Amino acid sequence: MSASNTVNRFTLQIGSQKQYMFIVKVSVFDGGLQLIENNIVSFPITKELEKGLYMIRVEISGAVKDTYVTVDKNIRIEIGTNSNHLDDSVILIEPPEVYSSALFYDGYRNIYKSSHEYYTMPAERFSNEVTTTSPFVRSAQSSLFIFFRYSSREKAREYDALSNPCFFNFTILNAKGETLYTFHNGENLQYDMLEGWAAFNTFLEKGMYFMEFNGTNKRMIPIYVYENFHTQLFMSLALEPQYGSIRVFINPTRSYTPHDEYNKVIDVLMDKLQNNDYLLNDKLVTIIADGKFDSPMLGLLGAYLYLKSDRTHKDELFSLIVSNLKNKILLGNDTAPDLIALEILSNIHTGKELLLNQKKITGTPMFRIGYEAIRKASVADPALIPSNSLNDLITENLYYDSPLTTFKPFPISEDQFTRATDYTAISTDDVILFDQTVPGSNAVKPGTGSFDPLRKSIRPINIKTLLGEEVFNQFVQLPDTDSESVNWLHLAMAEMARKDEGLTVKDLSEKLQISGNTVNRVLKTFSIDVQNKREDRQF
Amino acid sequence: MDYAIVIGINDYMPPSLGGLRTLGGAIRDAEAIEQWLLSESGGRLPKQNCRKIISTPNPLFPLKDQIDDEIESIIREIMINGIEARRFYFYFAGHGLGVEQNVTDTALCLVKWSEIRRSYAISVEKYRNMLLATGYFKQVIFWADCCRNIVYNVEPESSTVSLPTNGPHAGRTRFLTGYATQYQDESYEIENDVAEKRGVFTQVLIKGLNGGGANPKGEVDADYLRNYLLKETPVLAEKNGYKQVPEIMHSFNIHEPCIFNIVPINIKVAFGFSPNRLHQVEIIDGKGETRMTLDPTAENPVQILLTKGLYKAVDTGSGESHYFTISSENEENHVSF
Numbered sequence: 001m002s003a004s005n006t007v008n009r010f011t012l013q014i015g016s017q018k019q020y021m022f023i024v025k026v027s028v029f030d031g032g033l034q035l036i037e038n039n040i041v042s043f044p045i046t047k048e049l050e051k052g053l054y055m056i057r058v059e060i061s062g063a064v065k066d067t068y069v070t071v072d073k074n075i076r077i078e079i080g081t082n083s084n085h086l087d088d089s090v091i092l093i094e095p096p097e098v099y100s101s102a103l104f105y106d107g108y109r110n111i112y113k114s115s116h117e118y119y120t121m122p123a124e125r126f127s128n129e130v131t132t133t134s135p136f137v138r139s140a141q142s143s144l145f146i147f148f149r150y151s152s153r154e155k156a157r158e159y160d161a162l163s164n165p166c167f168f169n170f171t172i173l174n175a176k177g178e179t180l181y182t183f184h185n186g187e188n189l190q191y192d193m194l195e196g197w198a199a200f201n202t203f204l205e206k207g208m209y210f211m212e213f214n215g216t217n218k219r220m221i222p223i224y225v226y227e228n229f230h231t232q233l234f235m236s237l238a239l240e241p242q243y244g245s246i247r248v249f250i251n252p253t254r255s256y257t258p259h260d261e262y263n264k265v266i267d268v269l270m271d272k273l274q275n276n277d278y279l280l281n282d283k284l285v286t287i288i289a290d291g292k293f294d295s296p297m298l299g300l301l302g303a304y305l306y307l308k309s310d311r312t313h314k315d316e317l318f319s320l321i322v323s324n325l326k327n328k329i330l331l332g333n334d335t336a337p338d339l340i341a342l343e344i345l346s347n348i349h350t351g352k353e354l355l356l357n358q359k360k361i362t363g364t365p366m367f368r369i370g371y372e373a374i375r376k377a378s379v380a381d382p383a384l385i386p387s388n389s390l391n392d393l394i395t396e397n398l399y400y401d402s403p404l405t406t407f408k409p410f411p412i413s414e415d416q417f418t419r420a421t422d423y424t425a426i427s428t429d430d431v432i433l434f435d436q437t438v439p440g441s442n443a444v445k446p447g448t449g450s451f452d453p454l455r456k457s458i459r460p461i462n463i464k465t466l467l468g469e470e471v472f473n474q475f476v477q478l479p480d481t482d483s484e485s486v487n488w489l490h491l492a493m494a495e496m497a498r499k500d501e502g503l504t505v506k507d508l509s510e511k512l513q514i515s516g517n518t519v520n521r522v523l524k525t526f527s528i529d530v531q532n533k534r535e536d537r538q539f
Numbered sequence: 540m541d542y543a544i545v546i547g548i549n550d551y552m553p554p555s556l557g558g559l560r561t562l563g564g565a566i567r568d569a570e571a572i573e574q575w576l577l578s579e580s581g582g583r584l585p586k587q588n589c590r591k592i593i594s595t596p597n598p599l600f601p602l603k604d605q606i607d608d609e610i611e612s613i614i615r616e617i618m619i620n621g622i623e624a625r626r627f628y629f630y631f632a633g634h635g636l637g638v639e640q641n642v643t644d645t646a647l648c649l650v651k652w653s654e655i656r657r658s659y660a661i662s663v664e665k666y667r668n669m670l671l672a673t674g675y676f677k678q679v680i681f682w683a684d685c686c687r688n689i690v691y692n693v694e695p696e697s698s699t700v701s702l703p704t705n706g707p708h709a710g711r712t713r714f715l716t717g718y719a720t721q722y723q724d725e726s727y728e729i730e731n732d733v734a735e736k737r738g739v740f741t742q743v744l745i746k747g748l749n750g751g752g753a754n755p756k757g758e759v760d761a762d763y764l765r766n767y768l769l770k771e772t773p774v775l776a777e778k779n780g781y782k783q784v785p786e787i788m789h790s791f792n793i794h795e796p797c798i799f800n801i802v803p804i805n806i807k808v809a810f811g812f813s814p815n816r817l818h819q820v821e822i823i824d825g826k827g828e829t830r831m832t833l834d835p836t837a838e839n840p841v842q843i844l845l846t847k848g849l850y851k852a853v854d855t856g857s858g859e860s861h862y863f864t865i866s867s868e869n870e871e872n873h874v875s876f
Contacts, residue, residue, distance in 0.1 A: 031825015031849045032755060033864065035766045051827040053849045053862070057770075062782025064773045068862035070851060072827055096777075276642075276723045400689045488557075488655040492692055495658075512692060513639075 008051040015044035017080030022284045023268040029055040041281045061271045065096035101236040102247040105258040118195045119149045126199035127256035132188040140203040142225045145232045148198045156196020166237040167198040169215035175208045177412030208363035220409040227332045230254045243402035250297045262295035269301040273403040278309035307349040337363045341370030344377045362417045371405040378515035385515035390416040396489040462502045541626040543589045548633030550596040557654030563736030564728040565632035566593045572630045599650040607699045626678040635685025642722045646695035662695035669698045674709025684719040684738040715789035729779040743771045750802035750867030759800040761791045807871040811840035818856025825849045852876045
């Protein structure tokens with residue numbers, strides 16, 4: 001390197017204050033406005049640069065802020081809001097303002113501009129107070145807190161929250177599909193229509209619940225209440241609920257505190273989940289590992305993200321986190337669908353075999369990443385999703401615009417949960433079609449759900465043979481596609497079967513990446529409908 | 540000789556029938572791209588080489604066949620007349636979907652897309668690969684201003700166009716694919732300066748093509764345009780309260796570059812001084828060198844020429860400084876200090 005080159009090269013060191021270290025990304029553009037460093041996520045970092053002007057872009061969850069600097073000497077930049085401990089030579093870059101439906105506060109200059117005081121105060125207050133007028137289980141050690149808010153009081157007025165607040169259209173159902181609480185006309189809520197917020201809080205026994213939206217574009221949201229923990233859910237509203245904005249926390253204490261640093265990290269993790277961004281830097285992994293006992297959601301989301309990624313360097317740590325979540329941190333909640341989904345994802349990630357009937361899933365994971373893991377695993381192990389179980393019926397009703405498993409509502413019944421645990425019930429319904437189609441070692445013995453070696457010899461039967469020619473011909477005919485009642489899954493199966501009449505249930509299951517029992521259910525429902533119509537005609 | 544198919548779809552099967560909401564700006568976006576393609580300061584395509592397909596609500600138009608018909612017509616014209624074609628542009632504005640298990644493809648939804656006709660969409664990758672395979676183009680450019688959220692079990696379709704033999708450039712065609720947003724994310728329409736709904740990505744794309752994406756030689760090339768889109772799209776989206784980061788991939792290199800446009804290197808700048816600015820002002824360029832010194836007392840504003848990039852103005856008396864950027868997308872830049 002020549003002397004002149006050395007003179008014209010300087011170091012640029014970029015650091016971050018603790019609370020932003022895990023959530024910011026930094027990119028560097030040169031004086032020609034060309035990108036020279038993209039998405040730096042580990043801090044501090046030192047770069048050697050030629051003398052010149054540079055643009056530093058700081059990004060948090062898609063919000064960006066650009067700052068210009070002159071590099072004519074060695075430069076130190078710190079990303080943060082507190083300049084107290086910095087000497088004059090350090091350039092402080094404040095992060096961009098961040099939007100979240102959850103309410104946060106950081107000590108110096110709150111970057112969470114959407115955390116208006118007129119929302120933060122009622123959220124803190126009603127996280128501690130029961131709002132329901134209907135009876136609640138006082139003895140329960142767990143509770144559910146839901147906070148609805150518009151992006152601001154001005155937006156609430158713009159969206160006509162005064163005469164038609166979105167939050168009046170929700171109801172809370174239990175796992176049997178029974179309405180526990182309705183929010184109609186503000187029942188069971190504390191709310192302020194002028195400011196545009198509403199809070200729901202009650203004690204509940206552990207288990208699966210549903211929040212149903214009954215307004216335009218109906219939607220069902222599963223919520224799990226963990227024993228000895230408090231589930232806290234935040235959602236933004238506009239003309240319709242903003243399902244992508246949902247944030248969920250599982251806290252050991254009932255109070256919601258906007259200062260909680262772990263909740264801010266959870267906010268970022270949920271954003272990553274929504275964007276399929278599975279990259280966790282080492283410091284974020286450390287925070288997850290350290291914080292999981294105080295904040296189980298941190299461990300849950302961290303494990304989901306890591307196990308969904310292709311990385312393997314922290315397999316041991318995350319296996320331990322998954323095990324600790326089930327056996328220590330969330331002890332007594334081992335039937336929670338998200339914990340089972342994590343185990344399944346962990347097995348997929350590490351290449352371990354899933355044993356048939358080993359997992360019994362009652363209900364559905366709160367997080368879509370968990371539901372999708374179960375659905376994917378059910379291709380090889382159909383018993384994970386029995387016919388007419390909740391996870392089976394969600395298949396064609398799932399929405400993809402939220403990190404949660406939200407779906408088009410259908411009547412919820414206790415039977416959908418029973419089916420997941422009672423393998424006798426599964427086999428009587430499912431073997432009729434499915435087990436005849438399963439070649440070899442995965443065969444299920446009728447009435448037991450266990451492996452039946454005798455069935456190895458059964459040849460796969462195509463669905464044309466199973467349905468019979470007449471029913472098959474009706475099945476593959478395109479129904480009136482303008483009708484809302486037509487099941488798209490039926491259409492997809494019909495399209496495939498029309499092109500290849502030799503397809504078996506297993507083939508369709510593999511092509512569609514859904515449980516063979518779901519394929520069965522669609523075929524069987526159609527077959528029964530045809531039978532019923534035939535009988536009607538006879539009368 | 541360059542060719543283009545420009546598609547703008549506002550109209551879809553109604554949501555009550557499982558379809559998609561009507562868009563406000565897709566047709567306008569397509570028209571703006573068409574205008575750039577045909578303009579002398581832009582793509583310089585002959586009018587007959589730019590095939591615009593815009594939607595109508597009743598009857599719902601276009602269907603997939605109409606798109607394939609236009610592709611066939613272009614290829615037939617090239618084959619029959621022995622035309623040496625250079626570039627094929629494919630632009631789409633409308634609803635789009637991400638494709639499960641394929642992070643690089645996008646399903647471009649056509650008018651009859653609905654919950655139960657999930658595959659009524661064309662695949663960017665399948666169409667691009669078909670165009671590459673024909674061998675009749677040296678370069679194939681795809682721009683898709685649409686969302687890429689996932690909807691389960693969407694299998695976008697291939698083109699029905701498939702040639703028996705390949706053209707002269709088979710296996711050597713370079714491509715660029717530009718998506719308005721990342722896999723699984725949304726793209727947005729916002730109101731422009733004249734209160735018309737327009738796609739964020741297309742607005743930035745046109746500015747980039749008009750010079751914002753120019754390299755120091757004044758050439759709008761694939762790399763500089765990509766960087767411009769990555770830099771400016773999130774900023775425009777955020778101004779309107781949205782998050783949107785585009786995704787651009789290409790196979791061009793320095794030996795086989797893709798030059799979309801050539802713009803003047805020197806850009807006119809009207810540099811204005813505040814009344815209390817009395818000392819000389821130094822203009823520092825992106826390399827940190829003093830490019831020129833201006834006298835606020837002599838002429839205000841003063842007309843100067845600068846190349847695209849980042850600059851700093853420094854008041855030599857007070858030491859006060861001000862960073863500013865010069866972009867070649869505008870004929871004249873204005874700076875106040």
